[in-house]
Amino acid sequence: MSALSKLIAVETKLFLREPVSLFFVFALPIGLMLVFGLPQRAGTAADTGQHAEQTFLPSLALALTIGMLALFTLPMALGIYRERRVLRRLATTPVRPGLLLVAQVVVNLVMGVLGAVVTAIAVRFLLDQPAPANVPGFVLAFLLGVACLFAVGLLIAALAPSARAAQSIGPALFFPLLFLAGAWLPRDRMPAAVAAIADYSPLGATVDTLGAAWAGANPELPQLVALAVTAVVGSVAATRFFRWE
């Protein structure tokens, strides 16, 4: 077996042995949807001032899954690998340490896709809501959202001075992004300037484009572009600033 496939196999095992990351990916999004979604289904959503659109909650759950992988799990794992000199150790072998980063991203991506599929199925059957209507648009929004959030995660991994710092920066960035996505306050109630930023923020744009495609509409082009640009800028900066030790 090639070095990369072995690395991916081992990283997958390590991922599956961490109950916390499994919980983030497979349990938390569904749990949140049930907590907030069931009352909505009972028709109380409008009264409590929650988002009216049916697709907002499932889109938010998907974005949450990807966001937690990208902003918590990935930078944390890479921070630990740097601190424990695993990357340095790899540099003494014929394999380039960058391959471990590739393996990490691949494993987190696959887990993200699996988590999304599980969440989508849960939405369909537990909440009795329709499956995504505009499938190509949905896939495109999902891929760009993943690329954008993972690029931000890699940038955190590159800039964080330690694993502990990465562990704090992830959430410190995640919750404001979640706010901008409209998790607590619908965006139409935010001040106009904040809402304008929110529309193009990583999680905000991901939630919107996923939601639009879910409902059968076409995702907004400027938001897709915003995701793509953040993905490219983030990845380039991460590559530029990444420290191996």
Added chain:
Amino acid sequence: MPVIEVDHLQKRYGEKIAVDDVSFTVEQGEIFGVLGPNGAGKTTTVECVQGLRRADGGTIRVLGLDPIRDRTEVRQRVGAQLQESQLPDKVKVWEALDLYRSFYRNRADIDELLTDLGLAEQRNTYFQKLSGGQKQRLSVALALVGRPEVAILDELTTGLDPQGRRDTWDLVERIRDRGVTVVLVTHFMEEAQRLCDRLAIIDKGRVVAIDSPAGLLNRVGTEHRVHFRPVEPVEDALLLAAPDVTGVSRDGDEVTVTGSADVLQSVMSVLNGRGIHYTALRVEQPTLDDAFVSLTGRGSRTAAQSPTDGRSS
């Protein structure tokens, strides 16, 4: 042809000169020690040899190759164990070996390696459950899993208890017996004295001396000491008259005779010849610590850290 040739190596980090001028050669099949206090430039030197760092000056050849230009080939043939290198908590011993094995052209048999390193029972153990010594042995196993011609072992026994340290020394000798050339980086004088065929003492980025441990001791000419408590009185003059003896001193009942390497035989023949009984005989041989102090003009860190059980034998 030497396995490793380092010629006037120089390496700076910004303004700080880590390695000023280091030259040495390592021959096929030997255990070569790179010895010196912390911060002397030992690790930087071997990192340049491994191609992990680019030298600012001088040349390095490893197995006839340039460690930067031919990095992949050098890494196929040189195994390295890094100072303070860890693995993820939840990787099992066999998984780590199986993974690292896949990086190399020549692959060692994992079960054989585990047995050799005394890790057979830990095959399915998570890294986090291993003892310090076991982690260290696994780290060595990872350095050997590609059947290297050269193994570079950096601060192998730091943090191990005395038993773990001795086990690791046996291990290093077994590695050499497999035909692997070993470069051992250490600040433990005792370790270098016990293991190395030859060693380079590095201090402040420069080579102070290169020799065999015995050669270094001879070079600084430190004296051997014999201590004993005579049961019957013995005159100083009697001892001083014996060959190889250079001095006699007393501390209460204890007599200390100093002299060259054969001083013990001289003392024994005087005592036995006169029928003088004695107790508490012990011999204090010069150690590399003494040689180090004499060569660099200051103490190594070892004196404070390691028990001096190598001094009397």
